[in-house]
Amino acid sequence: MAPRNWIAVASAEHARRGRDHRPLGFMQVGHGKHAPLKRLATGDRVAYYAPATVFSGTDKLQSFVSIGIVQPGGPYEFDMGNGFVPWRRDVVYTDAHEAPIAPLIEHLAFIEKPKQWGYKFRFGMFDIEDADMALIAQAMKADLTTLAL
Numbered sequence: 001m002a003p004r005n006w007i008a009v010a011s012a013e014h015a016r017r018g019r020d021h022r023p024l025g026f027m028q029v030g031h032g033k034h035a036p037l038k039r040l041a042t043g044d045r046v047a048y049y050a051p052a053t054v055f056s057g058t059d060k061l062q063s064f065v066s067i068g069i070v071q072p073g074g075p076y077e078f079d080m081g082n083g084f085v086p087w088r089r090d091v092v093y094t095d096a097h098e099a100p101i102a103p104l105i106e107h108l109a110f111i112e113k114p115k116q117w118g119y120k121f122r123f124g125m126f127d128i129e130d131a132d133m134a135l136i137a138q139a140m141k142a143d144l145t146t147l148a149l
Contacts, residue, residue, distance in 0.1 A: 003043040003069075003148065005133035007110075008125045011057060012050035012065045012098075019048070019066035019093045026078075027070075029125045032086020036125045037075035040089055044070040045147055047136050049101065049121060063100045067142050068093035096142035104139055108132050 008015075008029050018026045027046060029036045040046070047067040052059050071090035078088050101117075110128045111117045120126060134149045 001041070003045055004041065005128045005130060006040065006044060006046045006125055007121070007128055008046055008048050009121050009123075010048055010050060011055040012053045012061055012063070014055060015048035015050055015065045018088075018091065019068070024071065025066075025068060025091045025093045026088040027091050028086045028088050032084070032088075034075055034087040037087050037089045039125075040070045042070060042072045043148075045133055045149075046070060046091060047133065047140075051118075051121065062102065063098045064136055064140055065098045066093050067096050067137055067140055067147065069147065094142050094146045096137070096140035099136070099139040099141075104135060107135055 008027055010029070014028070018028065045067070048065050050061050050063055050065045053061050068091040071092055073090055075087045075089050077085050079085050105111055105114050105117045109132050110120060130149065134144065137144055137147055137149055
């Protein structure tokens with residue numbers, strides 16, 4: 001089965017935490033929900049879109065901040081302390097630069113109405129076509145070979 005492509009939505013602070021985690025990166029979606037992570041398969045690509053820098057922030061960062069490949073193994077719980085035990089999925093992130101979405105809006109097929117481009121991101125995680133993932137990866141200056149695009 002061909003890998004699927006996903007956009008996950010989180011603050012840049014949260015997406016960067018997963019990207020920069022060592023020895024292996026991770027992803028969380030929907031405030032640690034399990035169900036969305038079950039939709040992912042090993043080898044799927046994921047790009048994180050951040051509407052703001054921090055959770056509930058009012059700045060308009062509106063950028064893609066990380067991009068990588070989902071690793072083997074299913075979702076697992078992780079105790080972050082203070083009673084918060086979200087579900088995670090391992091991801092190997094490729095080197096990339098953060099890239100604003102504004103220059104891409106008119107070119108991304110998943111954005112059906114450019115004047116209402118933000119609507120789709122309200123879902124927290126959704127799948128996109130290869131061409132859109134390649135466009136995002138190119139804007140981020142990510143290695144397309146590593147991402148198998």
